Amino acid sequence: MSGIPNNNQANQNFKNTPVNPNGAILVWDLDKTLVANYFDMVTSIEEPIINTNALRTMNTAMKGNFSANMMLTNNGNLRFIQFVIFLMTKKYNEMFPDEQVAFLFSVIYTAAMNPGGTYKDPRVPDNTVPQSKNDPGYAAKRLEDVRNMCVEGEIPADNLAERVFFFDDLPNHIIRGEINHYIQIQPPFNTVDGDLTDYSPVLVFSERNKQRQRKTRRKNRNERRK
């Protein structure tokens, strides 16, 4: 298991456009980060509350110095993930009607990967991973997982420590010590109004590097004129 069904289709779609090797890579957790209420689709008809601050952040990032938008979750409910992605894409296209994106995420992993190629998914037997959700080693997402996702999505993976923006409500994933921009969702996402998260690092990165690109282009143009 390396992702959700139809993920290949999404990847194929992204492969048509060359990926910027220096841009931001946004990596999102799902529960309590992109949506508030994890729910049981069998017994509940309540729709998930979607983090529209996150959608706005994606929109700004995509217009700047950008490489990829990805999801790394330990939620193993594929139907829930598919449903949330459907709702998020619909909401995004309502908020930004000029864009009409078909896929919001270029790579989606439903569980983190171990070096041996096994998954930290409770459905996949793997005795190196703590089985209890209360164990701090469970769901310990690493930069290595993001690197694997880049390989799958054919996303250039140089300088990941500077380019990865990792969004998660949990403060203690391994990747926190491996990258510059660990953006903790605070408090764990519940409502848009109650969201106190500082999303600005990715917005600053996008804008700063956009300006740098523009300057370089201008410089090249001026040099050509000499």
Ligand SMILES: [Mg+2]
């Ligand atoms: Mg979470």
